[in-house]
Amino acid sequence: MSRSLVEESGMRFIVDSDKLFRVEKVRPAKSMFGVKVAEFAELYSDHLINIIEAKSSSPRPDNTLNFETYIGDIANKLEDTLLLINALRLNRFVDAEMQDFPSAMRHADLSKTMDFHFFLVIKGSQKEWLMPLQNALISRMSTLLQIWNIKSSSVKVINDVMAHDMGIIE
Numbered sequence: 001m002s003r004s005l006v007e008e009s010g011m012r013f014i015v016d017s018d019k020l021f022r023v024e025k026v027r028p029a030k031s032m033f034g035v036k037v038a039e040f041a042e043l044y045s046d047h048l049i050n051i052i053e054a055k056s057s058s059p060r061p062d063n064t065l066n067f068e069t070y071i072g073d074i075a076n077k078l079e080d081t082l083l084l085i086n087a088l089r090l091n092r093f094v095d096a097e098m099q100d101f102p103s104a105m106r107h108a109d110l111s112k113t114m115d116f117h118f119f120l121v122i123k124g125s126q127k128e129w130l131m132p133l134q135n136a137l138i139s140r141m142s143t144l145l146q147i148w149n150i151k152s153s154s155v156k157v158i159n160d161v162m163a164h165d166m167g168i169i170e
Helices: 025-033 064-089 127-140 142-147 160-165
Strands: 003-008 011-018 041-047 048-055 113-120 155-159
Touching: 011 041, 011 048, 011 127, 025 064, 025 113, 041 155, 048 064, 064 113, 113 127, 127 142, 127 155, 127 160
Parallel strands: 048 113, 113 155
Antiparallel strands: 003 011, 041 048
16 A cells, blocks of 8 residues: 555645545546536545545535535535546546546446545534534435435545544644
């Protein structure tokens, strides 16, 4: 395993560079209008892909308009990333720059049930602000979660302190 650091939103994420997918680097993500992608995805184990979105701040839940826009944007990024990963795994883009798509993720056994975890990591966020964000994100993503049979507990909103304690960031 080749560990390295990925800097996003002022945080240094600890990743396995052989299993890291910088989603924005593949041609489909760069060329499709309206597609938004998360910072990166990592094949965490043979059957688990973590999709990570990092932010340096978030609106407070009582700021309704900004909060709803923020949640919608984050949900779109996480959902589009999941769909793009699976489209690439199914070879839907024959001209894609596959060198940027990790071999381990590309060749993961499609006959196994692949689990996905979605992380929103917010630098400096107060712990009491996280649960309303997480609940809103789960609600916004509920259709996708149902269709892909993903548990709502797979959507996690954490701050940098929690991410550090989990070994996600340095």
